[in-house]
Amino acid sequence: MSQIPSEPVLDRRMQILEAAIVCFAKHGFHQASMHDISAEAGVSVGLIYRYFANKEAVIGAMADRHKVEIQDVLERARQAPSLLESLEILFTAHCCEKAPKVQSAFVVDLYAEASRSPQIADLVRDVLQTAMDGVTDLISRSPEAKNGATHGLEPHELSELIFAVARGMLMRDVLQPQEMTAAERRARQLEVTRRLWSLLFKHEYEPALA
């Protein structure tokens, strides 16, 4: 009675997916058992099979969710007032969650899975392409690019570099000790973001201080 679920079915699915990402990040896709997920979600094992055909379908649903989240981040980045702030949103999206490192571990796992499953690879490639197109567009429209301060590199080439750095930092993130808070991770990410940004766009306006 305290909860008034407008879409009970969707709520249950969400509840299970929420538990799944925790278990997947903690143990990995294939070491996380369906019992782990059911325990984390506070439901029975059998119930998971009412909402998902099998374990693979849970992984697939998680990948879809990832797609939606990335598109959401991209939309927020698009609405930022400056290119630097857009990049900051893109680079720190994964470290403002309640559970630090969960997001990073999940994405690294997703890429690991993509290396074996063409289906997952297709999905991740698709997500990546959409996001990169978005950033390419963002760069094209930015004053920095219009002023020609881009070393003769095309927007899509800059975008490729930006995403390489973002992925690389995400990978770096999973090496950080558990004790590190989301705020500390975020600070570290921002440092690198700004360094990259000044390298890509800023040097002609503001020469080195030293």
Added chain:
Amino acid sequence: MSQIPSEPVLDRRMQILEAAIVCFAKHGFHQASMHDISAEAGVSVGLIYRYFANKEAVIGAMADRHKVEIQDVLERARQAPSLLESLEILFTAHCCEKAPKVQSAFVVDLYAEASRSPQIADLVRDVLQTAMDGVTDLISRSPEAKNGATHGLEPHELSELIFAVARGMLMRDVLQPQEMTAAERRARQLEVTRRLWSLLFKHEYEPALA
């Protein structure tokens, strides 16, 4: 008589490890069974346990091997005649193998594993730090850095960016379709490497062509 194995024991270990990396890259650490590895190596399951205490020890040995390989790559990079060539070696080390993508898939899996196992995380962190120190040193000694063409960034900051891009490109590599050859992967890597290099070091000597 045709074969004169100086160290038969080491050969057996190598043979098993060689099979293990193939299986691990193909199925992942935890989906690759000991039976898979024994079949790939052409030996019995039991024999693996003569050379390794358990499956975790096989994974550990693979991680150690990775450490040696990285140090080897770093040594080759150190001996390159220019900084650009050093970077090219670092960025393409993983795509000159017989089996394309095997190396990349393994490393992504290693990071995924590191996100859960503090032991593996320690080892990867250690490897990474050693390699980054090497590149930092390489940059410090390079004429590019001495000429102050580094945007006011410290060598270690440049090194951090370089390794972020390298990891990011490695992650990108596992998304490539199986059909892509090692040579094609290599070409793609080199493209990005040169783009990054010109961004980091070259702009003051050679302005954009356009």
Added chain:
DNA sequence: TGACAATGAATGAACGTTCATTCATTGTCC
């Protein structure tokens, strides 16, 4: 009462690991 949500014990396949056994190679003695 009927329809559907939810449970969790049961199932069987697959896994890591063990170990009794085999057998080519090596060492030893006459």
Added chain:
DNA sequence: GGACAATGAATGAACGTTCATTCATTGTCA
């Protein structure tokens, strides 16, 4: 050299366990 003993690398069936999946049963509303 030839007969025999000793070795230990290599085998693979078997064991206990874990896991994804199923389904008979129970709970819950309208």
